[in-house]
Amino acid sequence: MQYYSTNGQSPKVGLQEAVVHGLASDRGLFMPEIIPTIPKAFFKNISEMTLQEIAYVVANTLFGQDVESETLKNIVYDTLNFDIPLVHVDENRYSLELFHGPTLAFKDVGARFMARLLGYFNQKDGKDVVNVLVATSGDTGSAVANGFLNVPGVKVYVLYPKGKVSKIQEAQFTTLGANITALEVNGTFDDCQALVKSAFMDKELNEKMQLTSANSINVARFLPQMFYYFYAYAQLAKMGKPLDKIVVSVPSGNFGNITAGLIGKRMGLPISRFIAANNKNDIVYQYLNTGVYSPRPSIATIANAMDVGDPSNFARILDLYQNSHSKISSEISGFTYTDEQIAETLADTYKKTGYLLDPHGAVGYRSLLEGLKPDEIGVFLETAHPAKFKETVELIINAKVSIPAKLAAFMKGTKSTIKMTTSFNAFKKFLMNE
């Protein structure tokens, strides 16, 4: 399979090159040249299949030409060695719990898949070490660091703003050692991102070392996120629910997660429509309602993994629907909520149903409360475990949130970081000497 750039100014490349480079040379995002369809027969007995079996069929449809089947199967089975259960919340609304992986957020799926695929390409060619640079405000760093831990031929550098991530998040990427290096930057998240961007543009640095991104711009991180949309469908089928009016609500920031679902639908997954659920960073909500896309600086909210002012994957959505606002808005509708509304939804749902949402899932769930018709079945993606936002959630529900053992284990490790200023020259010098 070939991948083209959404900017249309650079040549098509194969999967390996798309994954190793992350971004196309014209700074566009890679898209698969063909979106293959999955035969209808697959959906007939999907309710009998496991998550791993389903994911392998989907992966093979997308990547089967580029990765030999036994290897691909191992990558998929190893990536998804945890469950993604669909849990009934109330009436016709279900939570797809994406927080049962090692760092308790959905990013585990894409990060683990990408790490294994990159490791495979690297071993196959015996090429130089690939260096993954990732700037994080919390969740991405932990998923990427844990996903890539001990993958041969890959080194990971996590840049994070000193004092601006939670203790739990920090422990998840500063205590691992091995091929993971945490860089504690005396600045903001934007400073971290600027350092990473400058590194990708620096000619001398790129000649010296192979650099790539593990952000959702990378096809190996974002495409595998479609696996669990198929699994949600399978679980509804198993429950004997009607399958012709499924609506999926996706708490969105950079729009990688929802874009994976949209491509899944294009491959034949019978989802009738999507909801893009936003916090106050409602750039796409505004686009859906007006046809005008105007990015602006992000606003801090309690659903902070969705604080994005210019969602990078929006370019892929435009590409998928040939820039047609009417096509896009016929399949996706938008909702946007304030912090007060998010907190109110979290507290009310806990009181009424006993189900504890995290602030991101609360945005997705509330969109179903307001946007779902009585004859539809609604699924929202519960993108992280509420304990990852312990302080915020405890204040809202006025009760203690217990930390799962998996998360607590990270707190026992010893923190090790390298201190950095926001100076690119210092960062470059550090990398050149690695």
Ligand SMILES: *Cc1c(COP(=O)(O)O)cnc(C)c1O
């Ligand atoms: C990253 C993240 C999101 C946003 O996902 P996108 O793919 O960037 O739209 C939502 N919720 C949580 C908990 C996240 O970590």
